[in-house]
Amino acid sequence: xxxxxxxxxYLILAGIISPILVLAYDFEENSGLNITAGKAGYVDEQKxxxxxxxxxxxxVLTFVGVLFLILTIVAGFKWMTARGNEAxxxxxxxxxxxxxxxxxxxLVAYALSYFIVQFFSEPYLT
Numbered sequence: 001x002x003x004x005x006x007x008x009x010y011l012i013l014a015g016i017i018s019p020i021l022v023l024a025y026d027f028e029e030n031s032g033l034n035i036t037a038g039k040a041g042y043v044d045e046q047k048x049x050x051x052x053x054x055x056x057x058x059x060v061l062t063f064v065g066v067l068f069l070i071l072t073i074v075a076g077f078k079w080m081t082a083r084g085n086e087a088x089x090x091x092x093x094x095x096x097x098x099x100x101x102x103x104x105x106x107l108v109a110y111a112l113s114y115f116i117v118q119f120f121s122e123p124y125l126t
Contacts, residue, residue: 071099
């Protein structure tokens with residue numbers, strides 16, 4: 001019984017110490033990837049204006065994707081539970097088609113904004 005308690009104590013201690021040991025290695029500093037990225041011409045997206053715009057667009061697109069998924073699931077659920085009622089089936093079809101059209105409009109807007117940001121970013125201005 002005492003050895004079981006000791007084993008449990010050692011396991012708990014190892015569980016507490018092991019994350020600290022893992023966090024001791026600073027991958028960003030020790031890997032040299034920052035130096036390689038700097039020599040290759042990549043900059044931190046968070047620090048430039050166009051990078052912040054791209055991050056904002058990615059955030060909005062994530063939200064739109066989740067919203068599209070929810071609307072598609074709700075439309076499918078309405079369609080499945082219509083029980084042959086043609087009016088309910090038409091409402092569900094309309095909801096699904098509108099959500100697909102909305103996603104297509106958002107994707108076209110994203111493509112336009114992406115090309116505009118790429119056109120006005122630093123490599124093209126010089």
